Amino acid sequence: MIEANKVSLRYADNTLALNEVDVKINPGELVFITGPSGSGKTSLLKLLMGMEYPTAGTLKVLGQPMKKGRSGKISRIRRKIGPVFQEFKLIEGRTALENVYIGMRFLGMSPRKMKEYATTALDRVGLAHKKLSPVEKLSWGEAQRVAIARAVARKPHLILADEPTGNLDHDNAVKILELLKSFRSDQTAVIITTHATHLIEDEKDATFLYVNKGSVSIERRGKE
Numbered sequence: 001m002i003e004a005n006k007v008s009l010r011y012a013d014n015t016l017a018l019n020e021v022d023v024k025i026n027p028g029e030l031v032f033i034t035g036p037s038g039s040g041k042t043s044l045l046k047l048l049m050g051m052e053y054p055t056a057g058t059l060k061v062l063g064q065p066m067k068k069g070r071s072g073k074i075s076r077i078r079r080k081i082g083p084v085f086q087e088f089k090l091i092e093g094r095t096a097l098e099n100v101y102i103g104m105r106f107l108g109m110s111p112r113k114m115k116e117y118a119t120t121a122l123d124r125v126g127l128a129h130k131k132l133s134p135v136e137k138l139s140w141g142e143a144q145r146v147a148i149a150r151a152v153a154r155k156p157h158l159i160l161a162d163e164p165t166g167n168l169d170h171d172n173a174v175k176i177l178e179l180l181k182s183f184r185s186d187q188t189a190v191i192i193t194t195h196a197t198h199l200i201e202d203e204k205d206a207t208f209l210y211v212n213k214g215s216v217s218i219e220r221r222g223k224e
Ligand SMILES: Nc1ncnc2c1ncn2[C@@H]1O[C@H](COP(=O)(O)OP(=O)(O)OP(=O)(O)O)[C@@H](O)[C@H]1O
Pocket: 011, 012, 013, 015, 016, 017, 035, 036, 037, 038, 039, 040, 041, 042, 043, 044
């Protein structure tokens, strides 16, 4: 589902954010990306989302080569990806339900189906009772769960979460990780960057990508 061969990313100012990364991720994998601040974790997620392109090497996501000039095909791939980024980009003045709809707007679904999927997603994140609340009236943790509902409502094949445990106390960080992990399925891989290594060190069935100064090493644990 993801195949990176000697992928590098050099930004316009010449910063080498990723250096010859080789990684293969299979459908249904749970992946944690860890590493020091500035090591390249977000850059890796941006490549997977098609927000940046490799400046060397080859990257395929869900069978699609991720390179410049393929924006039509890449936007079709993006529909199969559910991103949860640090700044949630929820739309104020709109309800939780409307914010989840917005994530599905380009999928060509009927309004009835969209409502059904959005309602199910809000239910899964424990916010059915807040679906008609404007998002600015929600707590930070609730807003984060709306962002997760928005990412998962379309039933993506790949969920990408950038530092979802940041800004959360221990109990809520554990809950958010459990919630994200619950969306893993045979078809859906879940990839999470986190600084909270103490919360994931006991994971027995997961893949760990350790990023250090743009290099990535991989450890696979569990059911092979
Ligand atoms: N748009 C950009 N232009 C130039 N350099 C960038 C850009 N974005 C990130 N960088 C640099 O690339 C390197 C990797 O950054 P990245 O954001 O991927 O790290 P990170 O591991 O996600 O860090 P953090 O844990 O602090 O979020 C850093 O040196 C950063 O300063």
